[in-house]
Amino acid sequence: MSLVDPSLLCNWIIFRDGRLQIQSGKVDIGQRISTALVQIVHEELTIPYSQIDVAPVRTGQSPDEGITSGSNSIEQSGHAIRCAAATLRCALIAVAARQTGTEPQDWHVEHGSLCLPATNHRIPIADLAAYLDPSTVVDPNVVFRVVDSENGPGPGMRGMAELVNGSFTFVHDLEMPGMQHARAIRPPNVNARLRSDETALEKWLEKDQRLIRDGSFLAITGPKEWPVVRAAGRLAAACNWDMCDGLPEIDVFSKLTAETAIRMPVVDSTPSNGSLPEPLLNPTAMARYERPYQLHGALGPSAALAEWNGVVLKIFCHSQGIYPLRDSIADSLGLDPSHVVITHVFGAGCYGHNGADDAAFEAALIAMQTPGVPILLKWTREDEHRWEPFAPAMAVELAAQIKVGKIGAYSAEVFSDTHRGRPRPGPDRAGPGKLLANRFRADPVGPPTAQPNLARHGGMHRNLDPIYDIPRKQFVKNLVTGLPHRTSAMRCLGAALNIFGLESFMDELALQSGIEPTAFRRAHLSDSRALAVLDELDRQVSRLPALTAQCGRGQAYAQYKNQMTRVGVSVDLAVDDHGRVRLLHAVIVADAGRVVDFEGLKAQLEGGFVQAASWALYEQVHWDRDGIVSKDWDSYPVIRFDNIPKIDVTVMNRGHEKSVGAGEASPGPTIAAIANAIFDATGLRMRRMPFTPDMILTRAIED
Amino acid sequence: MGACGAVNLTIRVNGQTHQITSDPDTPLIYVLRDELQLKGTKLGCGLEQCGACAVLVGGKTVLSCVSAVETFEGQDITTIEGIEATEVGRRVQDAFVKATAAQCGYCTAGLVVAATALLTETPNPDREATLAALAPHLCRCGSHPRVLRAVTRAASG
Ligand code: FES
Ligand code: FES
Numbered sequence: 001m002s003l004v005d006p007s008l009l010c011n012w013i014i015f016r017d018g019r020l021q022i023q024s025g026k027v028d029i030g031q032r033i034s035t036a037l038v039q040i041v042h043e044e045l046t047i048p049y050s051q052i053d054v055a056p057v058r059t060g061q062s063p064d065e066g067i068t069s070g071s072n073s074i075e076q077s078g079h080a081i082r083c084a085a086a087t088l089r090c091a092l093i094a095v096a097a098r099q100t101g102t103e104p105q106d107w108h109v110e111h112g113s114l115c116l117p118a119t120n121h122r123i124p125i126a127d128l129a130a131y132l133d134p135s136t137v138v139d140p141n142v143v144f145r146v147v148d149s150e151n152g153p154g155p156g157m158r159g160m161a162e163l164v165n166g167s168f169t170f171v172h173d174l175e176m177p178g179m180q181h182a183r184a185i186r187p188p189n190v191n192a193r194l195r196s197d198e199t200a201l202e203k204w205l206e207k208d209q210r211l212i213r214d215g216s217f218l219a220i221t222g223p224k225e226w227p228v229v230r231a232a233g234r235l236a237a238a239c240n241w242d243m244c245d246g247l248p249e250i251d252v253f254s255k256l257t258a259e260t261a262i263r264m265p266v267v268d269s270t271p272s273n274g275s276l277p278e279p280l281l282n283p284t285a286m287a288r289y290e291r292p293y294q295l296h297g298a299l300g301p302s303a304a305l306a307e308w309n310g311v312v313l314k315i316f317c318h319s320q321g322i323y324p325l326r327d328s329i330a331d332s333l334g335l336d337p338s339h340v341v342i343t344h345v346f347g348a349g350c351y352g353h354n355g356a357d358d359a360a361f362e363a364a365l366i367a368m369q370t371p372g373v374p375i376l377l378k379w380t381r382e383d384e385h386r387w388e389p390f391a392p393a394m395a396v397e398l399a400a401q402i403k404v405g406k407i408g409a410y411s412a413e414v415f416s417d418t419h420r421g422r423p424r425p426g427p428d429r430a431g432p433g434k435l436l437a438n439r440f441r442a443d444p445v446g447p448p449t450a451q452p453n454l455a456r457h458g459g460m461h462r463n464l465d466p467i468y469d470i471p472r473k474q475f476v477k478n479l480v481t482g483l484p485h486r487t488s489a490m491r492c493l494g495a496a497l498n499i500f501g502l503e504s505f506m507d508e509l510a511l512q513s514g515i516e517p518t519a520f521r522r523a524h525l526s527d528s529r530a531l532a533v534l535d536e537l538d539r540q541v542s543r544l545p546a547l548t549a550q551c552g553r554g555q556a557y558a559q560y561k562n563q564m565t566r567v568g569v570s571v572d573l574a575v576d577d578h579g580r581v582r583l584l585h586a587v588i589v590a591d592a593g594r595v596v597d598f599e600g601l602k603a604q605l606e607g608g609f610v611q612a613a614s615w616a617l618y619e620q621v622h623w624d625r626d627g628i629v630s631k632d633w634d635s636y637p638v639i640r641f642d643n644i645p646k647i648d649v650t651v652m653n654r655g656h657e658k659s660v661g662a663g664e665a666s667p668g669p670t671i672a673a674i675a676n677a678i679f680d681a682t683g684l685r686m687r688r689m690p691f692t693p694d695m696i697l698t699r700a701i702e703d
Numbered sequence: 704m705g706a707c708g709a710v711n712l713t714i715r716v717n718g719q720t721h722q723i724t725s726d727p728d729t730p731l732i733y734v735l736r737d738e739l740q741l742k743g744t745k746l747g748c749g750l751e752q753c754g755a756c757a758v759l760v761g762g763k764t765v766l767s768c769v770s771a772v773e774t775f776e777g778q779d780i781t782t783i784e785g786i787e788a789t790e791v792g793r794r795v796q797d798a799f800v801k802a803t804a805a806q807c808g809y810c811t812a813g814l815v816v817a818a819t820a821l822l823t824e825t826p827n828p829d830r831e832a833t834l835a836a837l838a839p840h841l842c843r844c845g846s847h848p849r850v851l852r853a854v855t856r857a858a859s860g
Contacts, residue, residue, distance in 0.1 A: 156800070163808035164796040164815050166743015166783035173742040226725065226733035229749075299747050299755060299843045300809040348747075349807030349844040381748040599803050603849065607806055610845025633752040633841065641837040644847040 009091070009136040011063055012084035013041070015129040020047055023055045025065025026077040027320060027344040028158075036597040037081050038155045043147045043596075044085035045125055047112040049155035057344040059326045067321035067422060078596065078659060086142040092128045096121075099131075109145075146655075157600070159346075171318050171345040172303045174376060179305070181225040182366050182377040183232040185218040185239060186387060189627035190439070190486070192241040194218060204234045211235075212366045215442035219366050221375060229380075246625040248484050253290050253688070256395040256415035261478035262452055269465050269475075269562065270456045277474035280411045283399035285509055289501035290688040293390040293621035295636060296490055300348030301379040302355030302388070306363035310371050313340045317360035318347025324424035325357050328431030329364055332438055332445070340364075351611065352490035353422045355379050355388040358436040361423075365437055385636060386628040387436060390621055391490035392417040393483070394460060396501040405513050406523060409472035412502070414494060415480055416460035418450035421488025436486070447486065452479045457561040463495035463668060466502050467559045468524035484623065491611065492664045495560060499668025500616075500675065500689070503556035507676045508685065517676070521557055529591050529654070530559065530566055536589045536650055537568035544585055550574050551584065554676025556669035565592040565665035569609070571645070571673040575681045579693035579700070581617055581674070583645035588666055590649070593657035602649045605666045609647060612667035614639035616674045618690050714775050716741065717785025727773035732756045734772045735782055743783035743812050747841070754840030757813040758782050764820040766839075783812035791857075792819045798857035799850075806844035813840050818854050827858050 014021050022041055028034045034054040041052055055062065065077055089109055096114045097104040100121060107114050113122045162168035187194065194216040201218075202211055209222035209231055220235060222228040264271040304317035313335060319325045322342040330337040347356060363377035379387070394416040401409040423434040426448075432438050433446025453459035461477045490496075510520030518534060525531055534557060547553055551574045559566045572585040588605050595601055618637045622629040630636035675686045684699045712723040716739060725734045730749070735741045735758070747755030749768045756768040759781035786792035795818045798804070805811045814837065821828055821836040828836070833854050842850065 157803045157805070159808065160800050160803060160805065163805050163811040164783075164799045165787060166741070166812055168808060169742075170745070170809065172746070173736075175740075175742075224725075225737045226729045229733075230728075297843055298809075299753060299807075299841055300745060301747075346807070348809035351843070378746075381750060381752075603803060603806055603846070606848045607845030610847055611843070614845075632750055633748060634750075638841060638843070640841065641834045641847055641851075644834070644851065647848045 007138045009084055009087055009138050010134055012081055012138065013088055015126055018126045019051050019053055020045070020126065021053045021055050022081060023062055024077045024081060025057060025063040027057050027322070028346065033077065035155055035158050035600055036078060038158065039597050040078055040082045041085045042155065044082060044145055045089055045112065046109045047125060051112065051126070054158070057322060059322050059340070059342045060338070064323045067324065080138070082144060083140055083142055084138045086144050087136065087139045088132070089145075090139070090142060091132060091136050092125060095128055095131045096123055169346070170300065171305065171316060171347050172300060172378060174305045174316060174345065176305070176307070176374040178372070179374040179376055180221045180223055180370070181228045182219050182221045182363065182375050183228055183380065184362055184377070184383065185220065185232055185235050186383060187216060187241050187440070188243065189247050191244040191246060192216070193244060195240040195242050196238070201235055201238060204231060204238050206231050210370070212369050214365060214440075215444065216440040217362070217365065217437045219362070219377070221366060221370065243626070247623050247627060249625050250484065252293070252393040252483060253395060255483060256290075256393065256480055258415075258478050260482065261415065261480045263476060263478050264452055266461045266464060266475035266477050268456070269461065271452055271454050271461065271477055276476060277411070280399045280401060280409055280474070282401065284402040285505070285512055286397070286399040287501075287505055287508060287687060288395055288397045289497060289504060290395045291393060291497040291500070292689065293393045293485055293487070294490070294615055294619045295385060295390060295621060295630070296351045296354040296388055297636070297638060298348040298350050298354050298384060301381055301384040302347065302359035303376065303378040304360040304363040305374055305376045306360070306367035307374040308364070308367045308371050311339060313364055313367065315340065315342045315360050315364055316345045317342065317363070318345060318350065318356045319360055320350065320353065320356065321422060321424065324422065324431065325360060327425045328423035328435060329361050331425065331429060332361065332432040332435060333364065333368060352391070353389055353488040355384055357423050358387070361435045362437045382631045385631045389421040389486045389488035392419060392487035394494065394497045396464070396497055398501055398505045400505070400509055402509060402513055405515055405520075407468070407470045407509065410466065410470045411474045412464050412498070413476040413478065414460050414464055414498065415478040416494065417480055417483045417487045418453070419459040419487065419489050419493045420450065420453055421486060450479060450481050452477065460494035462493045462561060463498040463502070463558065465562060467527075467530070467562050468521070469526055470524065485621070491608075492667050495664065495668050496612065496615065496671060499556070499558045500671040503558065503669060503672030504675045504685070504687065507554070507679065518555060530557065532652065533557065533566050533568045533589050533591050536652065537570055537587060540587045540589065540648060540650060541570045544572060544587070547572060550576065550681060552677040552679065552681025554673045554678070554680055556672035556676060558665070558669045560665040560668070564660040565590055565662040567605070567665045567669050569666060569669040569673040571670070571677045573674065573677045573681065575678060575696065579696035581678065581691060581696070583613060583643055586645045586647045588647065588649045589652070590662060590665060591652045591654060592660050592662045592665070593654050594659045595651060595653045596659055598651060601651055601662050604663045605649050606647050608664065608666035609670045610639060610644065612670035613674060615667070616671040616689055616691055617643070618692065620690050712773060712776055714772065714778065714780060716780045717782060718788065723772055725772060728771045730769055731758070731767040731772050731775055731780075735767065741782050741784050745809055745812055747809065754813045754817065755810055757816040757840070759816055759820055762820060762823055764817045783815060786815055786819055789819070789823070791823045794857045795819045795822060795853070798853040802849050802853035802856055804846055804849040804853040806846050810840060810842040810846070814842070814850055818857065821854070822858055828854070
């Protein structure tokens with residue numbers, strides 16, 4: 001947890017020039033964490049939003065909160081900041097009480113001041129801060145203020161005003177005196193090596209440009225951006241690559257089997273070393289669900305700025321884990337970690353581990369060869385599509401025994417490559433080994449061999465265990481390595497496929513048993529909050545227009561990691577004769593406990609729906625022997641405005657329950673609801689994503 | 704001075720006239736960002752596939768990432784930085800803020816520009832017309848529903 005270390009109050013909250021500054025180690029990746037943190041501090045201290053800042057996240061200054069991922073920011077950093085703000089309130093009230101000879105319990109906070117009712121004592125919190133004992137420690141058991149966050153306008157999304165007038169700074173927009181632009185020249189595929197020598201390539205450079213090379217890592221720098229882009233294009237065409245073995249042209253789904261896998265039973269959502277369970281005897285139903293390699297596909301390609309002054313390497317990037325990245329880069333370059341300073345700057349939304357860390361390291365590699373010259377490296381669209389770490393292809397095999405309309409026994413076995421491609425220090429130089437450019441350097445490192453993730457609900461086994469009441473359940477995970485592509489964490493990890501599988505399977509089992517799917521789900525749920533979500537979903541859906549010909553409705557329910565946000569999703573869609581799916585209407589109902597930032601939460605749920613709809617209907621990485629074929633938005637289509645349904649979101653506020661993250665809660669049930677709706681419309685059961693017209697027509701022929 | 708030698712190229716951006724020193728083959732976006740320091744326009748693909756780089760040219764949405772600056776000679780260009788010059792532009796900006804029509808915001812500049820062009824031409828577009836006008840624009844964060852709400856708000860506001 002974030003609070004353990006450091007726990008000094010001044011590590012989380014400080015005052016500067018009469019303004020409060022929040023220091024968090026979590027970075028804003030479009031999930032509005034900084035907005036939520038401001039809201040939390042405001043709730044505990046009543047200081048106006050306009051007087052609260054969020055400090056830039058920088059190694060050596062910010063608390064080390066690991067990686068911003070897994071929807072944990074609110075639970076971890078949010079909780080830490082709430083404890084810190086509440087501790088501050090109590091400590092300052094104690095100071096005020098002491099100074100005035102009054103009792104602490106008589107004081108309260110209002111509009112950023114401490115007030116003593118029925119007196120004229122009003123002390124601005126910022127004024128009292130100077131009297132605070134700097135050794136004050138955050139009290140993890142401090143009592144929070146009770147506030148109704150639905151009241152009054154929230155702080156408004158930070159940066160929104162700047163985004164609409166073009167003054168918001170992304171890492172791509174950084175500018176420094178003497179800065180040069182850089183582009184990398186990529187090999188055709190990950191196994192190719194550069195044959196050309198520098199002199200043959202240098203003739204393609206333009207005025208004031210430079211070639212940077214380390215083995216097969218090749219880049220170009222220059223003072224103006226377009227000439228660098230132009231020359232990079234010519235260089236790419238001129239390079240002579242040894243293709244070596246190219247990429248294996250395999251059907252990845254045929255490789256997702258137990259044959260070569262590291263197999264482990266999963267007990268209580270945690271992999272164990274125990275013996276593997278026997279397959280379920282005479283199951284009533286069995287099905288296998290699959291997901292191809294997919295992209296994070298950030299709208300803005302990754303970028304980073306780096307400067308080496310001979311002693312200190314400064315990096316500005318949009319990594320989600322600046323401390324692990326710092327250590328991995330320091331190790332790669334033989335520097336002391338304290339000589340590498342990484343500052344987080346906004347990038348485009350990333351949805352997991354995309355090219356951000358690799359771009360940061362590549363900018364650093366280049367900058368090390370240009371001392372004193374800041375280097376702004378930008379990946380191109382093609383770089384991002386072909387070289388980001390993909391979300392792994394996955395499969396899950398489900399089986400169930402049904403007795404009198406209820407599931408008596410259930411088994412799930414999941415197959416996947418690793419979801420842990422993030423650079424972080426570990427055995428066998430795992431940190432450097434996971435940075436892309438290290439594979440191409442003259443002295444190459446990596447890739448490291450993937451090890452099974454043993455964490456509860458970690459990686460591929462996230463949400464493998466159904467949230468339903470089932471007497472007998474068994475689970476197995478299979479880590480399949482040696483597959484063609486580098487993979488890493490993407491929004492939801494295994495939960496996207498596992499929930500798609502489970503919630504499709506629930507519909508299949510219900511229909512096979514002659515029971516209405518929602519009734520079948522309810523029959524297996526005793527959690528009253530889950531049932532309340534389903535009730536609300538019913539209520540909302542009953543108000544939708546009736547379905548017409550060729551239309552279908554599908555629903556799904558899930559609780560992320562079986563312990564975070566509960567979400568019910570309903571989708572109405574139409575499937576035309578060409579197998580094209582048009583989304584018509586979606587209803588999302590969620591329970592995320594105590595809600596901090598209503599708008600932010602709704603945005604996350606809607607955003608999760610849209611991204612998952614894109615995965616479900618469009619997205620799949622293609623490759624051939626020469627390299628990745630999905631290199632832009634034409635060869636890797638994604639959802640666009642013309643297929644966005646009307647979306648209604650209802651959030652059930654549970655003021656007394658713990659706040660839980662919702663950033664990854666809606667995608668899983670969304671995919672399943674779409675598959676279930678396609679079945680409702682066509683009678684075709686789609687078990688492999690994406691549900692493209694081709695796949696739907698193929699399925700129709702198979703049936 | 705560009706590699707192709709001295710060319711006198713003039714473009715008008717946000718009401719101001721600029722003598723351009725970049726090479727005439729430079730795609731407009733690099734001139735805006737690199738030479739004129741107008742960094743609000745974003746590059747998402749450089750392939751006219753994502754809409755991030757949209758600007759207004761003569762009031763219409765134009766993608767700035769491929770076409771060379773020389774093709775814009777003498778034309779009136781409005782970037783996101785100049786969008787507030789018109790009443791419609793201000794309404795769109797305001798509606799985007801009120802609807803929180805962004806998550807990471809990388810798509811926002813292009814969408815504000817497109818929405819401004821749409822509402823200038825069609826003050827009250829129906830849903831289909833709005834979807835069609837915005838279809839060239841990608842948003843990977845799934846802010847679409849909020850963007851649509853913002854457009855509705857700006858149209859009625
Ligand atoms: S950057 Fe111009 S359309 Fe993508
Ligand atoms: S808000 Fe991130 S791409 Fe649209």
